[in-house]
Amino acid sequence: MARPSCRAQRMLFEATEGAAEMAARRGTLVGPLRLSAPVGFGVLHLGPALYRFLADHPAIDLTLELDDRFVDAAADGFDAVIRHGTIADTRLVAKRHATSQRILAASPAYLARHGMPQSVADLKAHCGILYANRDADWRFAGPAGWTVVRPRAALRVNNGLVMRGAALAGLGITLLPNFFAHADVATGALIRIDTGCDAEGAELHIAYPRERSASAKIAALTRSLRATFGEPPYWDSPPSGTAGLIPR
Template sequence: MLKLDGIAAFVAVAEAGSISEAARRLGLAKSVVSERVAELERVLGASLMQRTTRKLTLTVEGELFLERGRRILGEAAEARAEIAERRGSLSGPLRVAGPIGFGTLHLGRILSEFLRTHPAIELTVDLDDRFIDVASDGYDAVIRHGAVEDSRLIAKPLASSRRLLVAAPSYLEQHGTPSSLEELGGACAILYSNRGIDWRFRSGDGETILRPRACLRVNNGIMMREAATTGLGIALLPTFFIHAELASGSLRVLDVGAEAEGAQLFVAYPRNRSTSAKVTALVASLKQAIGSPPYWESAGPEEKR
């Protein structure tokens, strides 16, 4: 008979790459984890892992069983959660991904309040600016800044996100303040490397695409903001990164006669799963906490020229 604790031990070892690390993550002794995996192998009648003194690898049977084992554990967790939901409470695991910058600045407070409301939920949050395959990587939901084009996902808008051109007063004093797209073309730009190097603007004449000279390329919005506040160059950043700096005057908005291309914040979750009450509660909590318009749009004066 298959036991859930044996499946959980096997999946933990496969994901951790070692029995000792899996034991640490599970809070168990190494001998207990080894015994549970060995018992699972006896029940299945197959060796799932090849163990040497230097490394642990999965057999062909182990690779096949890993995906099914994850699914079994997930369904068992959802079953426990559904029973708890019927009793009027939300509980069990909830795995969420989000971008590093937005998560660092905003999600800590929002999700802490969510957990205070639903203390039985076991929340895991992974922050990463790389593309997350929500449907395949086992996440219940992901927060994204930008379009969600994956047909496997249901995307719920959280807030509109404006992007503003900003620079520190020290940079503008030294290099001057661009007042047109033409003048902006020669500026020293701090660019987000995970996105195209173009700056896109809309005006009465249609769309204009600029390819500014880069003085820094970086894949993190907070570092872009910090580089801009030191006077390194001009950055195009979402308002959720810079609302406090605009209010304090450490960054100023540049008016070049055109509006920068904006984006949307979304929360998305897999279409092929029934939407759990936990995900529904998470979406509602995010929307309520962010507000409409989002709280960072009314945090203070946005232009100090």
Template sequence: MMKLDGVTVFVAVAEAGSISEAARRIGLAKSVVSERLAELERVLGAKLVQRTTRKLALTEDGFAFLGHARTILREVEEASAQLSERRGSLSGPLRIAGPVGFGVAHLGRALSAFLAAHPGIDLSLDLDDRFVDVAADGYDAVIRHGAIRDNRLIARRLCATRRVLVAAPGYLAAHGTPRSLDELEQASAVHYTNRNSDWRFTAADGARVIRPRAKLRVNNGLVMRDAVLAGIGIAMLPSFFVHEKLADGRLVRIDIGIEPEGAELYIAYPPNRSASAKLTVLIEWLRRSFGDPPYWEAGLPARAERKS
């Protein structure tokens, strides 16, 4: 008889690409994962995975079975979720991904409170600034700041956020405070490498774009903030990274009379995984936790007047 834990292991191995990574994701010993996978292959009478010294790949039978295996697990999870709803409780696994900086600064505390309110949920959170493939990597949902590039996903808005130009007081004392786009373009900049180096602004006559010289490029917003605190240059950063430093005066907001282009915070999930009760409750929890406008923008000055 085919066992559900064998199906779970097979899907984890297929999505992770290795037995060791699958074992890490589902919290089992590597030997247990190997044993359950071997048992499933014996029950099915088919080789699902081809193992070599360098990599692991699905066989033709493995590819054929994978879709069915995912359907089995999804239906079991949905059935369990429906029973939990009937009992007035939520339970079971929930796996999400999010950006590193935002996860450290804000997401962690919101999720800790969520788990305290729903102790039956087993949450896995992977923080990664790369744009993960939600379905292929086995996530229920992904949290992103900015546009969702994958049009196969269903995106649910959490809140709008602002980007602000910031610098350390020491940098501005040494180099002057830019008062226009032309002056800003001559400044030393700290750029985020996962976006292009353009700084976009919203003007009455449309978007305005400048390309300041990069003093530093880095793929993490918290490292960018620390570089700005050290006086390396000016950065355009989401308000959720800098609100506390602006409040205590360690960073200064630069106002050139035109507002940096904003962004929105989303949670997205594959259309073939309709939002489960757990995910629906999580989405509403995050919306209430962050607020709209979000709590980290409570002390920010009013938006700059737009100039053409």
């Protein structure tokens, strides 16, 4: 079957959104909503937050596609994308949605074998579990500006869940957004490493195609996620005995 033309897709979208907006004026959000998000954040945090959103808006037909690549939101037909990091695509309207500290962490077993780094310079002698899509990922703020460290790679991978798993297995030190590591740090499965310098932070953005105005569904989703994640987000809050659980 031939794929619909861009004009036909646009007409279908406008008709669908028109019906959805009319329902929204009556106080009901209805119709399809297609999202893309990174795998790790989607599994750990976005999925549970969306369950709550759908419970509040049961007439929405939600499709969530988890993918660590930077999808083409407009061409691939997504209503919105949630991304970790800067969104450079000028065809999108991007809004910062949440922040996360990035922390150095390793297992107790690894640190028992190799010692606890005391400074950024000490990291060069350690094994690193590195994010494959960024060569200069380990950046730290110091009195003289940014310092980039490149430890010996024990593993390079483009997925935060695998990086976290490798750190838990004792393969080395990893630098991860706190939304991956906060529960393991709270239980002691991972030890947070303090070098005296802060790692470059992380930001989560929600973005939608510029040619489409922000729909009532996207606005409601944004409010729901912000209410669920909190400000600051719960993964950056001090442990309260409920690590890893989304507060209600």
